[in-house]
Amino acid sequence: MSMTATDTPRRMPARIWLALAIFAAFAALPLFALATGDPFLLLIGTRILAYAIAAMALDLILGYGAMVSFGHAAYLGFGAYAVAILNSYGVTDLVLHILVAAAVSAIFALITGAISLRTRGVYFIMITLAFGQMAYFFFVSLSAYGGDDGTPLQSRSTLFGTDALENDLVMFYVALALLVALFAVATRIVGSRFGRVLIGTRENPVRMEAIGLAPFRYQLTAFVISGCMTSVAGVMLANQAEFVSPSFMNWHRSGELIVMVVLGGVGNLTGAIGGAVVALLLEDWLAVLTQHWKLLFGVFLILMVLYSPHGITGALERLTLRLKRGRK
Amino acid sequence: MTNLFILQLLNGAQLGVLLFLIAAGLTLVFGIMDVINLAHGVLYMIGAYLIATFAALTGSFWAGLLLMLPAALVVGLVIERLVIRPLYARSHLDQVLATFGLVMIVNEGVKILWGVSPLSVPMPEMLNGSIPLIGPLQYPVYRLAIIAAGLAVALGLYVVVNHTRIGMLLRAGATNRDMVSALGVNIQRLFSLVFALGAVLACFAGAIVAPILSVDTGMGESVLILTFVVVVIGGIGSIRGAFLGALLVAIVDTLGKTFGPIVLRFIMEPAAAGQTGRMLAPMLVYILMAVILSLRPQGLFGQKTT
Numbered sequence: 001m002s003m004t005a006t007d008t009p010r011r012m013p014a015r016i017w018l019a020l021a022i023f024a025a026f027a028a029l030p031l032f033a034l035a036t037g038d039p040f041l042l043l044i045g046t047r048i049l050a051y052a053i054a055a056m057a058l059d060l061i062l063g064y065g066a067m068v069s070f071g072h073a074a075y076l077g078f079g080a081y082a083v084a085i086l087n088s089y090g091v092t093d094l095v096l097h098i099l100v101a102a103a104v105s106a107i108f109a110l111i112t113g114a115i116s117l118r119t120r121g122v123y124f125i126m127i128t129l130a131f132g133q134m135a136y137f138f139f140v141s142l143s144a145y146g147g148d149d150g151t152p153l154q155s156r157s158t159l160f161g162t163d164a165l166e167n168d169l170v171m172f173y174v175a176l177a178l179l180v181a182l183f184a185v186a187t188r189i190v191g192s193r194f195g196r197v198l199i200g201t202r203e204n205p206v207r208m209e210a211i212g213l214a215p216f217r218y219q220l221t222a223f224v225i226s227g228c229m230t231s232v233a234g235v236m237l238a239n240q241a242e243f244v245s246p247s248f249m250n251w252h253r254s255g256e257l258i259v260m261v262v263l264g265g266v267g268n269l270t271g272a273i274g275g276a277v278v279a280l281l282l283e284d285w286l287a288v289l290t291q292h293w294k295l296l297f298g299v300f301l302i303l304m305v306l307y308s309p310h311g312i313t314g315a316l317e318r319l320t321l322r323l324k325r326g327r328k
Numbered sequence: 329m330t331n332l333f334i335l336q337l338l339n340g341a342q343l344g345v346l347l348f349l350i351a352a353g354l355t356l357v358f359g360i361m362d363v364i365n366l367a368h369g370v371l372y373m374i375g376a377y378l379i380a381t382f383a384a385l386t387g388s389f390w391a392g393l394l395l396m397l398p399a400a401l402v403v404g405l406v407i408e409r410l411v412i413r414p415l416y417a418r419s420h421l422d423q424v425l426a427t428f429g430l431v432m433i434v435n436e437g438v439k440i441l442w443g444v445s446p447l448s449v450p451m452p453e454m455l456n457g458s459i460p461l462i463g464p465l466q467y468p469v470y471r472l473a474i475i476a477a478g479l480a481v482a483l484g485l486y487v488v489v490n491h492t493r494i495g496m497l498l499r500a501g502a503t504n505r506d507m508v509s510a511l512g513v514n515i516q517r518l519f520s521l522v523f524a525l526g527a528v529l530a531c532f533a534g535a536i537v538a539p540i541l542s543v544d545t546g547m548g549e550s551v552l553i554l555t556f557v558v559v560v561i562g563g564i565g566s567i568r569g570a571f572l573g574a575l576l577v578a579i580v581d582t583l584g585k586t587f588g589p590i591v592l593r594f595i596m597e598p599a600a601a602g603q604t605g606r607m608l609a610p611m612l613v614y615i616l617m618a619v620i621l622s623l624r625p626q627g628l629f630g631q632k633t634t
Contacts, residue, residue, distance in 0.1 A: 118621065119625050122358055122364045123626075125420060129556060130557050133553045134614035138611060141607045143603075255366075259425060292436045297429070298430065298433035299429070305426040
């Protein structure tokens with residue numbers, strides 16, 4: 001399976017500029033919230049930021065490594081439950097929550113990734129889906145934390161010993177800072193030698209082996225990194241909702257993450273962030289329109305796949321190409 | 329204890345034949361068309377809703393079942409034409425997305441058409457009641473009938489796949505699609521046929537299970553994932569693999585839920601054993617899949633890993 005959105009380092013800057021523009025727009029959102037007096041805007045913003053982190057993390061393996069993981073919602077769940085479970089033991093520090101979430105995710109990703117990566121294509125999709133469901137059912141039967149119904153958080157995570165995160169504005173900017181920091185990390189990874197090898201395994205694993213590089217190790221490492229990043233999104237989602245339940249890791253959620261990545265355009269990180277923004281805004285907008293918004297969203301998905309396969313960044317590229325031609 | 333074991337084994341067999349009916353279509357669609365269809369679980373749900381409607385209209389389960397089959401065929405052909413056919417040449421990622429969209433559409437559509445409250449289908453009169461098995465052990469006739477129907481379909485599929493011309497084309501298609509096409513077979517018609525056959529089988533499974541379940545919008549979801557496990561364990565494209573995989577998964581799942589806590593009681597205290605057993609039982613199937621795949625990445629009867 002080959003991905004069409006190829007990416008050379010020389011073309012990165014345009015996408016980085018686009019990402020910076022998105023970040024700037026986010027940074028200005030609180031002003032907009034102040035002007036319109038809508039207190040929910042910050043909460044919606046935090047939710048979008050968290051999903052943007054998860055979608056970007058998924059793009060790291062889906063876009064650059066051609067690994068279509070259909071079980072990434074599991075890592076959202078690990079992040080969310082790390083907050084709930086540690087909180088119940090009196091450990092409330094955000095940094096500790098993130099570290100534990102990442103550690104658990106790393107172990108899960110290492111084991112399930114090692115098994116899943118023995119296979120390719122359709123098998124890989126179905127196996128990651130099955131492992132995602134396994135994690136889902138584990139938390140469904142975890143009756144100490146509400147089982148299927150989930151459990152409310154007593155309080156949000158604490159930030160360096162203060163309860164600053166209880167303030168929606170602070171939480172919003174913490175989420176934004178995490179997104180920017182992880183975007184920087186992901187960009188560095190993609191541009192590094194490791195990233196080049198990963199792209200190589202996407203294009204042609206056999207050739208990578210022929211030049212003496214074992215794809216498996218690189219793919220597994222990327223899979224683990226992606227899982228850890230996604231769990232950070234889970235930590236923020238739990239804090240945003242102040243509630244944790246297995247619905248965070250339902251397979252529909254994994255599907256939505258893939259939708260975000262493809263909607264934005266695979267294999268350029270920025271697209272995944274934009275895709276998360278557009279997908280969630282579209283969901284909210286359709287939900288206001290009708291209670292049967294999922295029907296419309298499904299129709300939208302099918303039409304998108306059939307008529308605009310390279311997502312928003314692909315459409316933008318075509319547009320700029322046409323403009324350039326028009327100028328000549 | 330032995331009675332409980334036999335009872336659960338029969339429950340496992342009943343779940344197994346249902347999973348097989350769904351997995352058979354899915355594995356053929358994967359193997360022959362190389363299309364990943366997330367909407368296959370939804371077809372199972374449609375089958376249940378169709379029979380609920382037709383049985384209510386005609387007042388008879390059997391008439392409902394008879395009307396359901398051609399309706400299922402039409403549903404399969406329409407879905408193949410509108411959504412699946414444009415996806416043949418696409419990447420698996422596109423197929424995942426489009427069929428995921430289809431799942432959302434059908435789930436919501438069913439809610440609009442039939443409402444959110446679960447429907448029930450009356451048990452056919454002649455299969456009502458229980459029969460004695462061994463000693464005091466009783467088992468519902470209808471569940472035995474499901475097992476029998478599933479086994480009959482499995483036998484029928486075996487005959488069709490291994491002893492007819494169509495079956496020969498199916499097997500050839502699963503091994504090498506391009507070659508079959510190059511030999512002058514209308515591969516497009518074969519694809520439509522395979523998809524419609526899979527749809528009818530899944531709808532049939534949904535229909536025959538409807539009298540013992542409540543028919544609701546979530547019923548396709550849980551079954552879809554289990555079916556994926558079955559197909560992966562059995563090997564993509566292999567009906568024999570789907571059959572063995574389905575029975576294996578269903579029996580491990582059913583026995584694990586009942587006997588997991590009992591076995592654990594030997595090594596830990598009862599309360600902890602119950603708790604751990606309940607937590608581990610739903611994961612057992614996936615652990616089984618992981619073990620089989622680490623030994624045979626292509627599944628039990630799989631031909632190739634790509």
